[in-house]
Amino acid sequence: MRAVVFERYGEPAEVREVPDPEPAEHGVVVRVEATGLCRSDWHGWQGHDPDITLPHVPGHELAGTVEAAGSRVTRWRAGDRVTVPFVCACGTCPACAAGDQQVCERQTQPGFTHWGSFAQYVALDHADVNLVAVPNGMSSATAASLGCRFATAYRAVVQQGRVAAGEWVAVHGCGGVGLSAVMIAAAAGARVVAVDVSPHALDLARKFGAAACVDAAAAPDTAEAVRDLTGGGAHLSLDALGAPATCAASVGGLRRRGRHVQVGLLPSPTGTTPVPMARAIALELEILGSHGMAAHTYPPMLELVRAGVLRPDLLVTSTLPLDAAPPALAAMGTAAGAGVTVIEPWR
Template sequence: MRAIVFDQFSVRPQLLDIDAPTAPDAGVVIDVEATGVCRSDHHAWSGHDSTITLPHVPGHELVGRIASAGAAVTGFTVGQRVTVPFVCGCGTCRWCVSGNAQVCPNQTQPGFTHFGSWADQVVIHNADANLVAVPEDLPAAAVVGLGCRFATAFHGLRTRARLAAGETVAVFGCGGVGLSAIIIAHALGAKVVAVDVSDAALASARDLGAAQCVNARDLDPDALSAEVVAQFASTNPDGVDVTVDALGRADTIRAAIGALAPLGRHVQIGLLPDEPVVDVPRVIALELSVLGSHGMAAADYPELVDLVVDGRLRPQDLVTNVIGLDEAPAAMEAMNTPAGAAGMTIIDLAR
């Protein structure tokens, strides 16, 4: 099969022919219809993830059809159209049984723990616990982001931060996951301020539901915090209720926590290459909550899929670029310079 492979970190990947996979006893092989180009893939390629062994195939957001299934798979059939959360649980530990497979200690992740979906086919382990059936008529662009960025933002805002209608939200970073958070927060009835250094990204954020936008260029973290708070100062002078770091930088985390009102909640989604310094005294004094969002368990997908089917959430509005598999190496390298990028790129395996 065709696959994008890298055998050195930060060196341009190659499109190669490699052996097609076989389904494990409890797993499946999926014919990939489309797959996402995500900043997490760039972290893996850059060597920031200790689970990566070389050579490696990236990719963890996907939609496709089951090509073959192991003997122990009972809940899904060959030919069925499916997606999958990027965190696949073991299905039997207490975290999985309680519906929290996203923190399973025995998890597998396509594109990280094993070869991923930037290929004609991908293996998914423990299929009965992790596959999510998707309707035939949903476009691939509406499904791909559900594997990672859209589901992670949904889980972070709805489940972890318990965002309520009428609350204020500041989203730092308007790439794919940041724009996902803006769409979701707006749909939940929140008032959103978007933060980025790119005018194009901020224009996209406004189109997708942000009430206010702040260009962070040339602002230090303290000045940025003040500018974010000022956006809703007439109604929320003490700060915003929820902040989201969708970029993964120490300075944006500092600015986000600095913008929170007392009892505010910070949701950390963006991955960082190094450990940031958090303003713990402020967290203590204002009783702030710092929450992680690491994908979403397959058990929670039916609500999200239903919201997409009925049009209340439109992940497809994030997709600004569709490429073929042969263009994926250049797309990986392009993420070295994220400034100015907005929206989401997906790889159509049929192109």
């Protein structure tokens, strides 16, 4: 098969021929029809993830058709259209037994713990626990966007953030995750403030339901700007980018007893990120993390998509052939992202 491969962190990846994967007894091989280009892939390419072994094929946000299934797989067969959360759970550890597959103790992640979906085929573990059927009529490009960014945003806003109608929600960073969060919070009846440095990203945020926008490149203090716009601070705020400044601004923009959800990864040389904990104590803020979404919790989200309340298809702003993936991956470190870019490996 053809796949995007890199052999050294931060150095150009290339498309080359590599062996086709084989399914594990409990797993499947999926013919990849679409795979999202996500900032997490860029972090992996930069060497920010300790699970990656070189040489490596990135990609974790995908949809396609089951090509082959292992002998212990009972729910899926060749020809089934599927997507998958980026966290593939084992199904048997205590976290999985409690229904918390998104924090599985023995999780695997395509594109991180093993070769991923920037390829024509990808192997996925524990298929009966992790695969999600793609609804009839949903394109593979749309389904691919669900596996990481849209599902991650849905859990962050609805399940972890406990959004309520009428609340103010601030979203810091309007790439794929952030714009998904804007759409989901607005659909829940919240009033959304979108924060980004890109005018194009803010325009998309308005399109997807943001009631107000803050240009972080022009505002001297984005936290203060959010507090002013919301009359005292957001009830719920997300750092959807993953940077010390956006994390601090998200916490700083909350009102009393507000809720901060950290979604974006926060790499740093020391492994720590300064957080204004004095404010968290004084205002009794909640500091929460959010890490993907378990496959068994997809149905309510998919029903909202089916009903047209949520439109993840509108978030897909560009599609690329596999040969264009290496430079697009490298560009994520410098170019402001807006919307979801999808790679189609068979183009």
